[in-house]
Amino acid sequence: MAKYSKQVVCCEDEINILEVEGTHVCSKCGLVKDMLCFYNTAASNEETEPWNMFLLELCNRAEIGKSTRLSAECYYRMWAKSHSTLSKKVLLACAIYIACKNHNIPRSLKEVSAISGVDTKRIGKYEQLVSDKCYPTKAxxxxxxxxxxxxxxxxxxxxxxxxxxxxxxxxxxxxxxxxxxxxxxxxxxxxxxxxxxxxxxxxxxxxxxxxxxxx
Missing domain, CATH: 1.10.472.10 (Cyclin-like)
Incomplete structure (x- = not known):
C-alpha cells in the first residue's frame, strides 16, 4: 500500500493548537478538532506488518489520534489471535469502529466503511462476534x-x-x-x-x- 501523505497546514502544526475545555482549537485559522492527529505515517517507526500499515492508513484517513489507534491495535491483536479464521481486514475496521466509540470520538459505520472498503453489515456482524462490551454513543x-x-x-x-x-x-x-x-x-x-x-x-x-x- 502506498504511504499516506497530505499537505501540512497551520492546524496540523502542534505549536498552533490550543486546548479549550477539552477541545483542540487552531490559533491560526480557528479550526476545532476533537482529537489531535499530528503523527506522520511515512515517518513512523512502528513495525511494518501489512496489517499495521493498513491500520495507520485508516487512522490517518479518519483523523484518529494515537491513543485511539493504539486501542484499535490492541483490539485487533486480541481478536486476530482468538478468531484466526475471521477476515483480518474486517477485524481492523471493526477494531477502529469500537476503539473510536470507547474513546468518545465515535465514527459511524458508514464512515468506517468508506475509509476501509468494508461493508457496514460485515462490520456490525463482526462487532457482535468479537466484542462482549457495548459502548453506546450520544448525539x-x-x-x-x-x-x-x-x-x-x-x-x-x-x-x-x-x-x-x-x-x-x-x-x-x-x-x-x-x-x-x-x-x-x-x-x-x-x-x-x-x-x-x-x-x-x-x-x-x-x-x-x-x-x-x-x-
Missing part, C-alpha cells in the same frame, strides 16, 4: 467532528452541545441523525451548509428536517 459525541467539517467555530459547536444536553425525549433517535438535526436547528443553517452537513454526517436532509420537528 453530542458527533457534534465536534461534523461541525469542524462544515466550518463551524468553537462557540457554535459549544452552543449545539449545550442544547443537546438540555434536550428531552431524544433517546428514540439515532445519535448521528440527532446530532445533525441539532446542528441544523440551533444554528439555522442555510441550504448550502445543510447539504454539507448531509454529506459529512450521511443523514438525508429529509431525515434531519423530520427530526427537527420533534426536538
Amino acid at each position: 453530542a459525541d458527533y457534534v465536534n467532528r461534523f461541525g469542524c467539517k462544515i466550518g463551524l467555530n468553537f462557540s457554535e459547536i459549544k452552543k449545539v452541545i449545550d442544547n443537546i444536553s438540555l434536550g428531552m425525549n431524544t433517546r428514540s433517535f439515532n445519535p448521528i441523525a440527532l446530532s445533525a438535526a441539532y446542528i441544523y436547528k440551533i444554528l439555522s443553517l442555510d441550504h448550502e451548509k445543510l447539504k454539507e452537513l448531509e454529506k459529512v454526517s450521511g443523514v438525508p436532509i429529509s431525515t434531519i428536517k423530520r427530526i427537527c420537528k420533534c426536538i
Whole structure:
C-alpha cells in the first residue's frame, strides 16, 4: 500500500493548537478538532506488518489520534489471535469502529466503511462476534467532528452541545441523525451548509428536517 501523505497546514502544526475545555482549537485559522492527529505515517517507526500499515492508513484517513489507534491495535491483536479464521481486514475496521466509540470520538459505520472498503453489515456482524462490551454513543459525541467539517467555530459547536444536553425525549433517535438535526436547528443553517452537513454526517436532509420537528 502506498504511504499516506497530505499537505501540512497551520492546524496540523502542534505549536498552533490550543486546548479549550477539552477541545483542540487552531490559533491560526480557528479550526476545532476533537482529537489531535499530528503523527506522520511515512515517518513512523512502528513495525511494518501489512496489517499495521493498513491500520495507520485508516487512522490517518479518519483523523484518529494515537491513543485511539493504539486501542484499535490492541483490539485487533486480541481478536486476530482468538478468531484466526475471521477476515483480518474486517477485524481492523471493526477494531477502529469500537476503539473510536470507547474513546468518545465515535465514527459511524458508514464512515468506517468508506475509509476501509468494508461493508457496514460485515462490520456490525463482526462487532457482535468479537466484542462482549457495548459502548453506546450520544448525539453530542458527533457534534465536534461534523461541525469542524462544515466550518463551524468553537462557540457554535459549544452552543449545539449545550442544547443537546438540555434536550428531552431524544433517546428514540439515532445519535448521528440527532446530532445533525441539532446542528441544523440551533444554528439555522442555510441550504448550502445543510447539504454539507448531509454529506459529512450521511443523514438525508429529509431525515434531519423530520427530526427537527420533534426536538
